[in-house]
Every structure is written in C-alpha cells, then in structure tokens.
Amino acid sequence: MNIFVLLKRTFDTEEKIAINNGRIEDDGAEYIINPYDEYAVEEAINIRDEHGGEVTVVTIGDEDAEKQLRTALAMGADQAVLINTEDDLEEGDQFTTVKILEAFFDDREADIILAGNVAIDEASGQVGPRLAERLNMSCVTTITSITIDGDTANIERDVEGDVEKVETSLPLLVTCQQGLNEPRYPSLPGIMKAKKKPLEELEIDDLDLEEDDVEPKTKTIEIFLPPEKQAGKVLEGEMDDQVKELVSLLKTEAKVL
Amino acid sequence: MSSVKHFVQGGDFLIEEITAESVFTPEDCTDEHRMIAGTARQFISREIHPYMKRLEEGDFPFVAEKMKKAGELGLLGHSVPEKYGGLGLDKMSKGIVGEALGNASGYSVAHSNHTCIATLPITYFGTKQQKEKYLPKLASGEYLGAYCLTEPEAGSDALAAQTTAVLNESETHYILNGTKIYITNASFADTFIVYAKVDSRHFTAFIVEKDFPGLSIGPEESKMGIKGSSTCSVSMEDCEVPIENVIGEIGKGHLIALNVLNLGRFNLGFATLGAAKYSFQLALEHSTERKQFKKSISEFGATKEKVAQMAARLYATESLLYRTAGHVESALGEHEDSSDFKAVAKAMNEHALESAICKIVGSETLDYVVDEALQLHGGAGFIKEYPVEMAYRDSRINRIFEGTNEINRLLIPGAFFKKVAKDFLDTRTIVERAQHSLHNGVFKKQTGELSELKQALALFKDLHLVCAGLAFFKYGTSVKNEQETLMKLADLAIAIYSTESVILRTEKASERNHKQKLAYTYVEQTALEVQHAVIPMLSELLVGEERTKTLGQVSLLLAAYHWPDSVERKRKIADFYSEQKRYQS
Numbered sequence: 067m068n069i070f071v072l073l074k075r076t077f078d079t080e081e082k083i084a085i086n087n088g089r090i091e092d093d094g095a096e097y098i099i100n101p102y103d104e105y106a107v108e109e110a111i112n113i114r115d116e117h118g119g120e121v122t123v124v125t126i127g128d129e130d131a132e133k134q135l136r137t138a139l140a141m142g143a144d145q146a147v148l149i150n151t152e153d154d155l156e157e158g159d160q161f162t163t164v165k166i167l168e169a170f171f172d173d174r175e176a177d178i179i180l181a182g183n184v185a186i187d188e189a190s191g192q193v194g195p196r197l198a199e200r201l202n203m204s205c206v207t208t209i210t211s212i213t214i215d216g217d218t219a220n221i222e223r224d225v226e227g228d229v230e231k232v233e234t235s236l237p238l239l240v241t242c243q244q245g246l247n248e249p250r251y252p253s254l255p256g257i258m259k260a261k262k263k264p265l266e267e268l269e270i271d272d273l274d275l276e277e278d279d280v281e282p283k284t285k286t287i288e289i290f291l292p293p294e295k296q297a298g299k300v301l302e303g304e305m306d307d308q309v310k311e312l313v314s315l316l317k318t319e320a321k322v323l
Numbered sequence: 324m325s326s327v328k329h330f331v332q333g334g335d336f337l338i339e340e341i342t343a344e345s346v347f348t349p350e351d352c353t354d355e356h357r358m359i360a361g362t363a364r365q366f367i368s369r370e371i372h373p374y375m376k377r378l379e380e381g382d383f384p385f386v387a388e389k390m391k392k393a394g395e396l397g398l399l400g401h402s403v404p405e406k407y408g409g410l411g412l413d414k415m416s417k418g419i420v421g422e423a424l425g426n427a428s429g430y431s432v433a434h435s436n437h438t439c440i441a442t443l444p445i446t447y448f449g450t451k452q453q454k455e456k457y458l459p460k461l462a463s464g465e466y467l468g469a470y471c472l473t474e475p476e477a478g479s480d481a482l483a484a485q486t487t488a489v490l491n492e493s494e495t496h497y498i499l500n501g502t503k504i505y506i507t508n509a510s511f512a513d514t515f516i517v518y519a520k521v522d523s524r525h526f527t528a529f530i531v532e533k534d535f536p537g538l539s540i541g542p543e544e545s546k547m548g549i550k551g552s553s554t555c556s557v558s559m560e561d562c563e564v565p566i567e568n569v570i571g572e573i574g575k576g577h578l579i580a581l582n583v584l585n586l587g588r589f590n591l592g593f594a595t596l597g598a599a600k601y602s603f604q605l606a607l608e609h610s611t612e613r614k615q616f617k618k619s620i621s622e623f624g625a626t627k628e629k630v631a632q633m634a635a636r637l638y639a640t641e642s643l644l645y646r647t648a649g650h651v652e653s654a655l656g657e658h659e660d661s662s663d664f665k666a667v668a669k670a671m672n673e674h675a676l677e678s679a680i681c682k683i684v685g686s687e688t689l690d691y692v693v694d695e696a697l698q699l700h701g702g703a704g705f706i707k708e709y710p711v712e713m714a715y716r717d718s719r720i721n722r723i724f725e726g727t728n729e730i731n732r733l734l735i736p737g738a739f740f741k742k743v744a745k746d747f748l749d750t751r752t753i754v755e756r757a758q759h760s761l762h763n764g765v766f767k768k769q770t771g772e773l774s775e776l777k778q779a780l781a782l783f784k785d786l787h788l789v790c791a792g793l794a795f796f797k798y799g800t801s802v803k804n805e806q807e808t809l810m811k812l813a814d815l816a817i818a819i820y821s822t823e824s825v826i827l828r829t830e831k832a833s834e835r836n837h838k839q840k841l842a843y844t845y846v847e848q849t850a851l852e853v854q855h856a857v858i859p860m861l862s863e864l865l866v867g868e869e870r871t872k873t874l875g876q877v878s879l880l881l882a883a884y885h886w887p888d889s890v891e892r893k894r895k896i897a898d899f900y901s902e903q904k905r906y907q908s
Contacts, residue, residue, distance in 0.1 A: 094834075133354055136354060136358070137358060140358060251361070251362050251365040251366070251369075251396075252358060252361075252362055253362065253395065253396040253397045254359055254362060254396060254397025254398060254400070254401060254410055254412070255397045255410060256397075257355055257358045257359055257362065258355070258410060258412075261355065
C-alpha cells in the first residue's frame, strides 16, 4: 500500500508567541512536528505494519524542516520528501500548499493520504480537504479510528464530541484527530536508522510549477495577539444571592442573556 | 556519529593552554544527539514522572519493568557495541542520555547503575564468550545488572575487600564467600559483578548470576532518598562461579574496578546535571508564581541573585561535562571492542582526573541548586506535596557514592603529581615561570575576546602551579599524606577546569550575548572560591615576611576579577530565566 503523510513543522507548544514589526518572532524558537500530524505519522506506520507497503512523509518548507522529517523517519516512516520553497517563495497560503501538493501527487499513486486535522499554528484545517478535492479522492476529516479491509475503510470521526461512523473506499484522504492513537517516540535504534533512510529534496520547478502558479490567494493584513485575560470575579454570600447576582451580571455586564 | 578530532591528554589543562577548537561543547551536538535527548526526556516524562509516588514507596518491580521498557527504546544499550546488540554510540550520547534521565529520583540511579558499572566491566574487559552471552541481554533489559564492590570493612578503601574466591578441586568453579553491602538493583538483578580475592590475595572480578548456588540477597535498606532504587546486601556462601566467569585476569580486578568507576563518575556528573536543571526549573516555577508583599518573589533582588548564581553554575557544569565527554571519546572511542586489556585500562584511566571533577562538580552543583530551590519555596519546600522536597533528599547521596567527593578530590592532585613525574616535567622551571608571571603580571597578557576572563584563568593556573610546587618542595613525595593541602589543590584544579570550559565554550558559541553574562558571573564567583583555597594554603606553605606579603598580593590580584556591572548583569540573567521558566543558555 502506498501511504503518504502530510507533515508540517510548527512552533513547539511550549513556545511563547511574540510579535515584532507585524511578524511572529521566530528567533531561537523550538520546533516540533505539528501534534495532529504526529497522529497521522503513527497511524500511517500502523497501517503499513498491518497491510504492508511504504510510508512516505511529505513537507513543504525550508531546510530546517529536515529535522522534523528525520524524526518521522526515526519513528518508522520509510522515506521522506522535502519540497524546499526557501529560494522561490516569499509567502504562501493554503492555496499555495494545496497547489504544490497537487503537483507532487500528480505522478504518484497514493492509496491513502493522512494529514493532521489542523496545524496548531494557523489552524485553517483546509489543506487536507482541499487537496482531496483537487485529487478527486474521498475525504474524511477528524478521524479517531480507522480500519482498512481491501479497498474499504471503516472510520470513526469526531463530530463535536459525538462519534460518526463512515464507510468509504480507497483511495482516501483522512485528517487525524486527538484520540486516534498515542504517537510513539523514536527509539535510539530508530534514530540511528533514520540517518540512512532516503530523504528526497525537491523544488517547485521539479514539479513543473512557476512562482506565479502558486501565488497566494489571500493577504495577511495584520497579526495581533489575543487580548490579555482579565482578572475573574469571585461571587460571595448565600448561594441564592450568588445565583441572582450571576444572572444579573450576565445580563448587564456580559450582555449574553 | 560525530567523531572528536582532538585528543587532549588528561591533566594537560593544568599546565598548558587549551584551545577552543579542541573542546566539545553542547552547541556541537548533532541532530541525532538532540533526538536521542528528546527520546530519553519523553521516556521520563511519560513513563516515570507520573509515577513518582510509586518510586517513593519503593515499588521495585515497577522500576524493573520500566527499565525493560527503556531497553526496548535502546536506552540501555547506547554504550554496548552494535555487534553485541547495542548501539555503540559515542560518549557524548552516553552523557546526553545520562543527563536526560537524571531527574527521576531512584529510577535514574537504577538505570545508570545498570548501564554503567554493571555493564561496562563486561563491555571493556569481558571475553568474547562473556560479551556474547551477557551483553545482548543487558542491552535489551532482559537481564538487569548490579555491581558489588563495597563491603562492611571496605568502603573508600575498596581493595581491602574480604570476600574470597577459591578454585575448587575439579578446577571448574571458584567458590566465593563474603558479603557485599549497599548494592544498587540487588533485589531484581540477574547479574552481579562481584569483586573477590583469589586465595585471599588476588583482587579479581567475577560475573555472578542470581541463580548460582550460594548467592542470597539481604533485606532492603531504608534510605533517606532515592527510595525507588533497590539497595540490599548480597551474600555469597560457598557460591559456585564457573571459571569462565572471571572478568579479565586473576589479580587485575583493581584495574576494572577503578577504571569502570571513571566512566561511572563521568556519567554521574551528567545525571546530577539533569537533576539540577530540574530543581532549577522547580525554583523558577515557584518563585514566579508565589507572591509576597504584592510581588512575585522572583522580582526581588535577593531572589534574582540566587537565580543568576544557580544559572551560572549550571552553565559551568554543563560546559565541563560536555567537554569531558569529548576528551573521553577521543581516548576511548576506538577501544570499544579491543581485547588489549592494558590498552583499554590505560585509555579509561587517561581522564581519571577530569572524570573525578565531573562527579564532584555535578553533585555539588546539584546540592547547591536544590538547596536554593527549596529555600525559594519557603515553608512549602518542607512539605512532601512539593517535588522539591523529594529532590532535596535524593540529591544527598551523590556526594557519597561512586567514591566520596573527598576521595575524588584526593585523586586530583595525585594524578597531577603523577603526570608531572611521568612527563619528566621540570617542576622547578614550571613553578618559577608561574611565580615570574604572578610577580610581573604576565598572566594579564591576554588579548581578544573575553580577555578579562582569560586573564583570570591564567592567574588561577599560575596560582595552582605555585601552590603545588611549594607543597612539593616542602613535603617532597610525602605530599600525598598532606590531605588538607591536597583538598585545596583539588579545589583549585576544579576551578581551573570549570572556568576554562566556560570560557572556551563561550568563545566557540555563535550566540554569545547571554552566555557571556553567565561566564562573567561564574568567573566572579570562582575568583572568590580560588581565594578561599589559595589563602589558607599559602599561609601554611610560606613563612615570615614573604608569607604576609604574598597573602596580600594574591588577594589583590584576585579582587580584580569582579566587575562594576555585577548586580545589573545578574538581574538580567534572572529576568531571562523567570521568563523562560527553565534552564537554557
């Protein structure tokens, strides 16, 4: 089975976000595999171990993204592809990403593509579904379980806390939600083996794309931090009085009732 | 993995100038090194930290089970050669794993004990058959190991062991009799490295399996800390050990015992660094949360000074440990699968002095940091609910085991005097040169970046040579009995090694701004410690007017290594860490 994983390098969840001159400060920041993409890598490895085949991990980014690809290889993926846009692209958006991936998959046979539900940085959740549409593949988002039998996939997906069961067929693109699995961390032998696994580097002209083809369709006007959290209010007194005060505050101050 | 290009002899730093390119620094770590650290850290945070209570309750089957899990991840086999089922990684990786696993109380001790002293005697001194039989199982965790050296009457004086080994009549087995005490991992170990004297004379190492007839394990000791590590006595009553289980040669057990301890000490330095960073983090978390007088206590100058000094010491400890990893790798990297017993022993002993420093500085930095961390918790630090309470108790053993810090200190000038004799160095010329430098300010002729710090280092080196020389001229070869002087010479050597490691690392780093602040802060602190060691020594070694004059001059020279921006600099360092909430440089 040809199994592909779409992977994004994101800020470490522990990282504090600071904005400087309208840009997010990335000096000295630590990076990780987008946590939702980690579920995808784990699931891809499990599917391969059960059904055979190969896991290929793909990312778009600069040279530094090689580290996250090596981590995925150390976890057990078979090969990795870095589409290096450092020299060609100043900016990109979800359109750009999907366009590049569409070209990448043009001459590749994918039985299943796994991606994260969202990336924790921009959290658009668009790349998976849009790519599936372009590739004319079935698409199931926010999956929490998947079993494959021949060409049929039985999937459970998270719908706002409820479970929806879906039966669909391969080829298929899924996006992975928390609860799907618990990603392994690379073993030391895995880390040493990862050094020797193939990591292919492509640029957009290797995919017959020009810069104009992937020009973003959106413009970022402004980046700002969410307002600082205000101090809370602790109500005091008898329970009945507290309830009354709460209702009145919800009406007059918060204006939600 | 990355090979270390430069070979620096043990003890060279006390006599020569060492260059930045010949030392390994944390910044030189490869991506693989970082990934290995990440895996080890994740193992601890997922598999051990949620269960600290079970460690504290002494749940040893739990500890054994987790070690087997660590084995599956390759965390027990990093130093075992590939052909025997391990990974054969470099000594930096060994240190990195040791550090990352160091913050887990008794688990850390159990794990390190297994991978270091319980496995290394076989790795470096075992026969091919022994390696094939035991190493794959020790690397995977199928076997867990213990190391039996200490006896009731043989602690620091390890070679005074009374356990005996006698060849049986059919010459198939040695019959061992004796008792070993304070044996880590005893309750669940499958293999025991046991030292015994053949015919009551020839100190020899044996591999004893738990099922060999005559071996029995005593009750658990009730300990002050590291309660998750099993500690029992191990008794042998007519214990039958097949002759093929002798490690190395009969009568050469001391070479194994002492040389393996060198790597044990090196590793313990890393483990204590990991624990110290964890305590530092606890201090930062608490001091930024806790409010008194309507401010976080991290905003007070007294706290800031503590935080800055802790950070500077962590930086120095880290610098000297990674540097030592590079030195040890350069000496030992090739010897992993050698059968040349003597060459292996020599290579392992090359950096005995530096390894002793790793152990001393690591354990004392941890004690210092965990003590200040607890102090910053106030009354809460005395309550068991807060993890710093456990960390404080766990810390104390580190200054005692793997050779007390006193024994390790004595080893340092001992190794230095041996080196001087071995290299046929002309002591008088060296000392005179150092004296000349002190009188005429030659040590000040340092240029370029960090030149002020390099001056301080050159001054420390001159002072060490003068003191060592004066001691040697006064006491001759019986200087080895002058322990009061030897301890202070050791302190000087430690100050030099740590200061030099800090300077070379800072010089080599590309991001230097913050590191430089730590370096200045460390040198200021160390200048005081050098004074603390040198003044009583010179006071003892000199007489009359020369004594009075020299004491005054030395104090004056050392006072130059304090800078006017000290308070401001330390505040900046502290603010950086209160923001980061963890150690980084």
